[in-house]
Amino acid sequence: MTGHHLAKALAAAALLILAQPGAAEQEADSGEAGFLSSLEGRFSGNGTLQNAGGSSRSLKCEFNGDQEGSRLSLDGSCTTAAILSATIKIELRHDPKTGRYAGTFKESTGTVANLAGTRQGQRLTLAFNETAESVRPNPPATLTISRQQDGVALTLRGSQPGQGQNLDLSLREN
Incomplete structure (x- = not known):
């Protein structure tokens, strides 16, 4: 093959690769699906809620x-020694076009928040902004969901010290 023909072949191959819509997007999205599927299953453990x-x-x-494609649902329940209990539902979806996550956090005692953020490695960092639906709105916070070797860690940190609540959960796979 002459240099001219080789150059034409390489140019044609490059055009074919570029013409495939979303090839890089699909690769990134499959990485996100892998991360989301690592959060699928049953987890249990202990934690602390600080007022x-x-x-x-x-x-x-x-x-x-429960993961399906670019969506993840985390349904949980937490109890205290005083036999108080609450259910928590976290719904997330990944947008392959922006690379960002968005969703909602709902807790049975009245907390409702919108979630938005990004993933770095095994850590998903989400802005936690309570909505008008929240019974007792708190200042904005950050919710972090981290995949660890034997489970998942959920951490909620208020943006204003001394206000809102902080949550630390360490959950192991069952």
């Missing part, structure tokens, strides 16, 4: 993760 006033409660929680 703005400084008091804290120990929690025992169970979550079920």
